[in-house]
Amino acid sequence: MLEISNLSKTYPGGDEALKGVSTTISGNEIVAMIGPSGAGKSTFVRCINRLTEPTSGTVTLDDIDITSLSKKELRTARRDIGMVFQEYNLIERLTVMENVLSGRLGYVSNLAAFRRKFPEDDVRQARQTLDRVGLLKHESDRVDELSGGQRQRVGIARAILQNPKIILADEPTSSLDPETSGNVLNLLTEIAVDEDIPVLINIHELDLALEYADRLIGLNSGEVVFRGPPSDFDESVEGTIYRGEEPGRVTDPNGQDTDTTTQVSTNIEK
Amino acid sequence: MGGGLSEINSEDWHLHNRRTRILRFAALLITAVLLLVSWQALGVRYDYAISAPVYLSDLLGRMFPPNAGYTGEILGPLLETVHIAILGTILAILMALPVAFISAHNTTPNKITYVLGKFIISFSRSVNVIIWALFFVIVFGPGALAGVVSVAVRSIGFTAKLLSEAIEEIDFGQVEAIDATGAGPFLILIYSIVPQVKPAFVSIATYRWDINVRAASVLGLVGAGGIGVELQTSVNSYAWGSVLTIMLAILGVVIISELVSAYFRKKVS
Amino acid sequence: MTNSENNSVQPDGGTYSGVWSPPSIYYNKYTKWVIYSLIILFSIWSILDLQISLDRFITGLGAGSQLLSEMLPPAATSRQVDLIISGVIESFAMANVSTVVGILISIPVAFMASENLAPKPIYSFGRGVISISRAFHELVIAIIAVVALGFGPLAGVVALVFNTVGFYAKLLAEEIEDMDEGQVEAVRAAGASPTQVLIYGVIPQVIPRIVGLSVYRWDINIRKSTIVGIVGAGGIGITLLNAFNRYDYDFGITILLVIVAIVMIGESVSAFVRGRVS
Numbered sequence: 001m002l003e004i005s006n007l008s009k010t011y012p013g014g015d016e017a018l019k020g021v022s023t024t025i026s027g028n029e030i031v032a033m034i035g036p037s038g039a040g041k042s043t044f045v046r047c048i049n050r051l052t053e054p055t056s057g058t059v060t061l062d063d064i065d066i067t068s069l070s071k072k073e074l075r076t077a078r079r080d081i082g083m084v085f086q087e088y089n090l091i092e093r094l095t096v097m098e099n100v101l102s103g104r105l106g107y108v109s110n111l112a113a114f115r116r117k118f119p120e121d122d123v124r125q126a127r128q129t130l131d132r133v134g135l136l137k138h139e140s141d142r143v144d145e146l147s148g149g150q151r152q153r154v155g156i157a158r159a160i161l162q163n164p165k166i167i168l169a170d171e172p173t174s175s176l177d178p179e180t181s182g183n184v185l186n187l188l189t190e191i192a193v194d195e196d197i198p199v200l201i202n203i204h205e206l207d208l209a210l211e212y213a214d215r216l217i218g219l220n221s222g223e224v225v226f227r228g229p230p231s232d233f234d235e236s237v238e239g240t241i242y243r244g245e246e247p248g249r250v251t252d253p254n255g256q257d258t259d260t261t262t263q264v265s266t267n268i269e270k
Numbered sequence: 271m272g273g274g275l276s277e278i279n280s281e282d283w284h285l286h287n288r289r290t291r292i293l294r295f296a297a298l299l300i301t302a303v304l305l306l307v308s309w310q311a312l313g314v315r316y317d318y319a320i321s322a323p324v325y326l327s328d329l330l331g332r333m334f335p336p337n338a339g340y341t342g343e344i345l346g347p348l349l350e351t352v353h354i355a356i357l358g359t360i361l362a363i364l365m366a367l368p369v370a371f372i373s374a375h376n377t378t379p380n381k382i383t384y385v386l387g388k389f390i391i392s393f394s395r396s397v398n399v400i401i402w403a404l405f406f407v408i409v410f411g412p413g414a415l416a417g418v419v420s421v422a423v424r425s426i427g428f429t430a431k432l433l434s435e436a437i438e439e440i441d442f443g444q445v446e447a448i449d450a451t452g453a454g455p456f457l458i459l460i461y462s463i464v465p466q467v468k469p470a471f472v473s474i475a476t477y478r479w480d481i482n483v484r485a486a487s488v489l490g491l492v493g494a495g496g497i498g499v500e501l502q503t504s505v506n507s508y509a510w511g512s513v514l515t516i517m518l519a520i521l522g523v524v525i526i527s528e529l530v531s532a533y534f535r536k537k538v539s
Numbered sequence: 540m541t542n543s544e545n546n547s548v549q550p551d552g553g554t555y556s557g558v559w560s561p562p563s564i565y566y567n568k569y570t571k572w573v574i575y576s577l578i579i580l581f582s583i584w585s586i587l588d589l590q591i592s593l594d595r596f597i598t599g600l601g602a603g604s605q606l607l608s609e610m611l612p613p614a615a616t617s618r619q620v621d622l623i624i625s626g627v628i629e630s631f632a633m634a635n636v637s638t639v640v641g642i643l644i645s646i647p648v649a650f651m652a653s654e655n656l657a658p659k660p661i662y663s664f665g666r667g668v669i670s671i672s673r674a675f676h677e678l679v680i681a682i683i684a685v686v687a688l689g690f691g692p693l694a695g696v697v698a699l700v701f702n703t704v705g706f707y708a709k710l711l712a713e714e715i716e717d718m719d720e721g722q723v724e725a726v727r728a729a730g731a732s733p734t735q736v737l738i739y740g741v742i743p744q745v746i747p748r749i750v751g752l753s754v755y756r757w758d759i760n761i762r763k764s765t766i767v768g769i770v771g772a773g774g775i776g777i778t779l780l781n782a783f784n785r786y787d788y789d790f791g792i793t794i795l796l797v798i799v800a801i802v803m804i805g806e807s808v809s810a811f812v813r814g815r816v817s
Contacts, residue, residue, distance in 0.1 A: 049450055051446055051449065051450060075452045075453070075454055076452060077452070078449075078450055078451065078452035079451065079452035081450070082451075083447070083450040083451075085443060085446075085447060087443050089441075089443040089444050089446060089447035090444070090447070091444055091448075091461060091462060091465050091466075092441075092444075092465075092466075093465045093466070093468070093469075094461075094465055095561075095562055097559060098561060102448060102451060102453075102461055103451055104451075105448060105451050105452070105453035105457045105461060106451050106452025106453055107452075110454065110456050110457060113453075113457050113460065113461070114456075114457075114460055116560075116561035118559070119557075120557025120558070121557065122557075123555075123556070123557045123558065123559045124554070124555045124556070124557045126559075127555035127556065128555050131555070140562065155447075158447075158451070162451055162452070301639070304635050305635060305636065305639050307632075308631070308632035308633075308635035308636050309632070309636055311628055311629070311632040312629065312632050312633065312636065312692045312693070312696070312773075313692075314691070314692060314693045314696075318688075318693065319693060322687075322688055322693060322697060325687040325688055326683075326684070326687045326688070326697070328687070329683065329686060329687040349588070350588070350589070353584075353585035353588055353589055354585075354589070356581060356582065356585055357582060357585045357586065357589070357591075360582060392803075396798075396799040396802045396803060397795070397798075397799065398762060398763075398765065398766045400678070400766050400769060401766065401779065401795065401798070404779070404780070404783050405606070406599075408602070408606050408783070409599045409600075409602045409603040409606055410595065410596075410598075410599040410602070411595075411599075413589070413590070414589035414590075414591075415589060415590070415591050415595060415596070415599070418589065418591065484674075484675065484676040485676060487675075487676055487679065488676045488678040488679060491678060491682075491769065491770065492769065492780075495589070501679065501682065502682075505682055505686060513683075517675065517679065520674065520675065520679070521671075521674050521675075524674045525674070
């Protein structure tokens with residue numbers, strides 16, 4: 001279970017990217033963090049495993065306070081947090097198999113990793129995972145020979161190999177076309193169920209978020225402005241999150257403000 | 271609507287705007303002036319300069335045919351030249367790796383190491399390998415040891431500079447991804463940095479190797495080992511056939527070393 | 540590089556093979572070990588052959604600190620200062636002249652050595668010229684030039700020109716070979732004569748790089764001009780050699796510092812111009 005309490009990040013230039021964000025993520029739920037560009041979604045996700053150091057607040061994973069760990073302890077803790085990136089961040093010149101196995105780097109000794117001698121169980125799991133994401137026959141291909149969708153699946157396989165307690169996905173579909181994006185999110189959903197771990201996705205494609213998430217966190221200017229399932233999402237919510245409007249008001253096409261508290265919320269389909 | 275068309279072409283077309291043309295003209299002028307002044311400063315007599323090609327081809331003529339019998343005598347020094355080049359380059363590469371690392375602004379631990387790295391690079395590169403040889407011959411005595419150290423010290427700066435530039439160009443996202451798996455600094459280096467700089471590394475190493483083979487052939491002129499000594503003595507005794515033999519031998523070594531370099535470069539890209 | 544024989548995949552998703560080895564650039568792992576062993580053996584042989592031992596090295600360090608103490612502080616009498624000044628001026632002049640002359644000669648050679656412009660026999664000749672002139676260190680050429688032309692800067696200029704041609708023509712030929720054929724074809728299709736094709740199709744593509752390349756080579760020639768004097772080919776090199784041979788180490792370090800200063804100035808100018816051009 002991931003507990004985030006009052007997480008804040010202020011960059012050296014004075015930019016307050018996060019202003020006290022709190023949430024709890026548990027079970028095998030898919031949580032989508034949505035919001036406009038610059039809302040702080042990426043900062044939030046990166047602060048969880050301290051790729052970006054938070055200024056204040058705590059992040060606790062299964063009773064371990066990640067924010068207070070030393071560099072060395074942090075490495076051990078990061079093994080439990082798998083991460084998938086927008087630009088895949090695979091080692092281009094290495095093969096698919098080497099990239100997937102690199103998920104085990106937190107577990108193997110320096111010498112073994114240097115000689116690329118991973119335990120047989122790890123290799124077996126790597127093959128099994130590759131089969132699951134549909135890339136087993138590409139095991140020996142160099143990553144730069146693959147398409148974007150294939151690369152992201154390798155990235156997901158790498159995260160799975162860590163046997164993590166949670167998977168963080170930082171805009172995993174932004175570089176992909178709509179169909180491939182759907183495939184990737186399907187995959188993440190399956191994994192959440194199969195491995196029984198939660199997945200936190202930072203995503204700006206609203207339609208995908210509404211389709212795949214169990215619940216949403218809406219972020220605007222570093223603050224949480226909405227929490228709830230996709231079924232609670234309507235135009236006023238969209239206004240709150242993306243245009244910083246007051247909660248409960250909606251701007252109709254003529255620019256008039258109307259009070260929607262008595263209106264039935266409608267699902268937006270795009 | 272009037273006479274619009276006739277006003278459009280009021281200015282002639284030029285390839286560059288006025289400012290660029292003035293700059294280019296100034297640059298050409300400076301170059302021409304510098305050239306003239308330099309030529310005057312050298313104080314070379316024109317008639318002598320004109321006849322230079324004649325004197326050169328005359329000397330070249332006297333070098334033919336090469337003294338084949340001399341080949342046996344120079345095999346030892348030739349081998350020594352190769353030894354110096356190999357050891358010097360390997361030593362330089364080993365020492366250049368950490369220096370390159372601390373001289374790249376994305377991998378250097380702190381500001382002090384960065385400045386130190388840049389200083390080492392600058393210092394090593396500013397002094398020609400022959401001058402290092404002058405120095406090390408005094409320190410280690412004449413012989414190949416001085417040669418090896420000279421080659422190594424000069425090559426560190428060259429290699430580390432290019433290597434640090436390659437390191438600065440890596441995709442840091444890949445480094446972050448490996449960092450996020452919980453890997454320690456050594457494994458982050460091996461898995462995310464090394465694969466990205468490997469092609470550049472091989473290219474830089476072979477480039478420097480090529481230069482060092484040539485440098486090793488002249489170190490003997492200042493007593494730092496290699497075939498330079500034989501070259502000097504042959505010249506001093508006007509044994510032109512032997513001089514040509516030595517030059518052909520050097521050419522042979524260079525050709526072989528370039529083939530080896532090309533092999534490694536091809537393998538890695 | 541395939542591991543297909545290792546994938547014992549069961550259709551029901553049963554057991555997978557745990558055997559995997561990383562891909563290698565070598566034909567097989569035996570060639571890899573052979574190559575590594577050869578390198579290590581050769582290195583060991585080199586060390587033994589050159590009689591490099593730890594105590595020689597340590598003795599050297601002692602001699603080194605002794606030498607340093609004799610070199611510092613740097614000193615020069617007024618006559619020595621005059622020598623430095625004239626030597627620097629001569630080296631600088633040599634560098635300028637040899638760069639310009641070298642580039643002028645390189646340009647036709649580069650065209651001859653471009654695969655896309657020159658017919659085969661001329662191409663081979665051009666490449667041959669480049670290879671020969673690149674094979675030798677400038678001091679080797681300088682020695683020959685000194686014998687043919689006598690001591691002095693003419694020999695140095697000849698040596699540097701020779702050295703420049705190999706370097707410059709090679710890089711220029713690569714630029715020419717890399718150029719966009721389409722642009723050249725367009726000019727040719729417009730009915731231009733061969734010379735015009737050269738002027739309007741080829742040259743505009745190459746010119747931007749020529750400036751940067753020229754300054755780069757000038758910088759290199761500045762460095763080289765300071766040492767060709769060691770074999771008597773002019774410049775400050777001979778002053779340095781004499782100082783060291785006479786154990787005049789504090790004068791030697793002065794000359795050395797001046798050389799380093801020149802090199803750094805040349806490098807800054809080069810970096811500045813190359814930055815402005817791009």
